[in-house]
Amino acid sequence: MMSATTLLLLLLPQLVFPTTDGIIGHLNQSETVREELSDSSAKSQKAFRQDRGHDACSIPCDITIKLLRDEKHSVCGQLQQSLLAFGRSTRKLMRDVMEEQQRALDVLSSQVTELMSKVQTLSSEVQRSNIEMYSIKPVLSHGRDCSDIKDSLLSVVPKIPSGIYIIHPEETDSSFEVFCEMDYMEGGWTVIQRRTDGLSDFKRSWTDYLDGFGNLAGEHWLGLKKVFHIVNQKEARFQLHIALVSNNDVTSYASYDDFRLDNETEFFRIHLGRYAGSAGDAFRGYEQEQNQDTAPFSASDVDNDGCNPSCTFSNKTVESCSILHNHTGWWFNRCGLANLNGSPGEGLQNQGKRTHILWDTWRQSGVPHTIKSVTMKIRRLATNN
Numbered sequence: 210m211m212s213a214t215t216l217l218l219l220l221l222p223q224l225v226f227p228t229t230d231g232i233i234g235h236l237n238q239s240e241t242v243r244e245e246l247s248d249s250s251a252k253s254q255k256a257f258r259q260d261r262g263h264d265a266c267s268i269p270c271d272i273t274i275k276l277l278r279d280e281k282h283s284v285c286g287q288l289q290q291s292l293l294a295f296g297r298s299t300r301k302l303m304r305d306v307m308e309e310q311q312r313a314l315d316v317l318s319s320q321v322t323e324l325m326s327k328v329q330t331l332s333s334e335v336q337r338s339n340i341e342m343y344s345i346k347p348v349l350s351h352g353r354d355c356s357d358i359k360d361s362l363l364s365v366v367p368k369i370p371s372g373i374y375i376i377h378p379e380e381t382d383s384s385f386e387v388f389c390e391m392d393y394m395e396g397g398w399t400v401i402q403r404r405t406d407g408l409s410d411f412k413r414s415w416t417d418y419l420d421g422f423g424n425l426a427g428e429h430w431l432g433l434k435k436v437f438h439i440v441n442q443k444e445a446r447f448q449l450h451i452a453l454v455s456n457n458d459v460t461s462y463a464s465y466d467d468f469r470l471d472n473e474t475e476f477f478r479i480h481l482g483r484y485a486g487s488a489g490d491a492f493r494g495y496e497q498e499q500n501q502d503t504a505p506f507s508a509s510d511v512d513n514d515g516c517n518p519s520c521t522f523s524n525k526t527v528e529s530c531s532i533l534h535n536h537t538g539w540w541f542n543r544c545g546l547a548n549l550n551g552s553p554g555e556g557l558q559n560q561g562k563r564t565h566i567l568w569d570t571w572r573q574s575g576v577p578h579t580i581k582s583v584t585m586k587i588r589r590l591a592t593n594n
């Protein structure tokens with residue numbers, strides 16, 4: 210039994226051949242094996258020597274087979290252990306690699322978040338500085354309106370900047386601030402409405418539409434009273450210019466060669482002259498019943514919209530055009546095709562809801578443009594005298 214164990218130990222690293230012949234081949238070349246076997250019976254030793262160089266089975270074959278079987282079993286066990294260990298270490302390695310990748314991703318993602326917030330901060334700073342640039346002290350110039358200021362300054366200043374000016378229209382006892390566009394189309398424009406980014410709330414009551422609201426350097430509604438004071442000056446006629454920009458940056462305009470408002474007791478009824486432009490005459494629409502020219506102003510709490518008690522609009526019963534149009538104020542007439550106080554760029558999401566800036570005659574392939582910004586401005590027309 211002792212010699213068998215020794216043999217087993219010797220065979221361990223060499224047991225690579227699965228057949229008995231192969232193993233015996235190895236045995237025949239091993240002096241050590243022979244020495245160990247000298248303890249065996251003389252008969253076995255003799256047989257072993259006699260059979261040198263031939264197929265060896267000098268150890269009793271049943272023992273050899275048993276040894277080999279045991280050995281095979283042991284090696285298989287070792288192999289299984291090695292495979293298990295290998296599997297374990299591979300899994301650990303993969304886990305480590307994945308964890309490392311996850312850590313790298315986390316770092317990257319936090320860096321991206323940080324960058325995004327920096328970009329946001331920067332863009333809001335840029336926006337603020339733009340507003341501040343125009344919001345600095347209004348230029349103290351006692352003109353009657355932006356056209357008047359332009360005419361009086363042009364002789365002393367080579368270039369008049371756009372910005373906030375104080376005006377004092379004739380026949381009023383008050384001065385107020387307005388934004389003057391001095392670059393656009395030869396300048397002299399008093400801005401009466403601007404929608405660009407949707408940051409100002411245009412869902413307002415009658416009083417707000419009366420007095421005005423918003424930021425003069427950005428989105429605002431100048432106010433019906435102030436506009437009335439400007440256009441109601443003696444011997445002055447004003448033109449109205451509406452500049453539109455679509456979501457895909459197409460520009461267009463509508464212009465009226467005369468623009469005035471009736472007073473407050475008439476709810477600032479609008480009067481428009483001849484139309485010119487590329488956006489179509491949405492104020493008048495296609496049919497008489499869409500015509501907003503000469504319509505009084507309405508807000509969500511003051512109803513002059515011509516729907517008394519209601520209109521049928523897109524198969525819906527409408528009692529208030531202002532409420533239908535996102536609680537904004539406008540010269541609605543049985544609603545109509547124009548409302549420049551809607552929200553910018555909301556055409557696609559809210560089609561049918563009529564909450565967006567509306568100028569329904571400006572179309573492409575029959576579909577109204579989605580409008581992202583609009584400015585309404587007025588300028589004096591040259592008079593005969």
Ligand SMILES: [Ca+2]
Nearest residue numbers: 512516528529
């Ligand atoms: Ca109504």
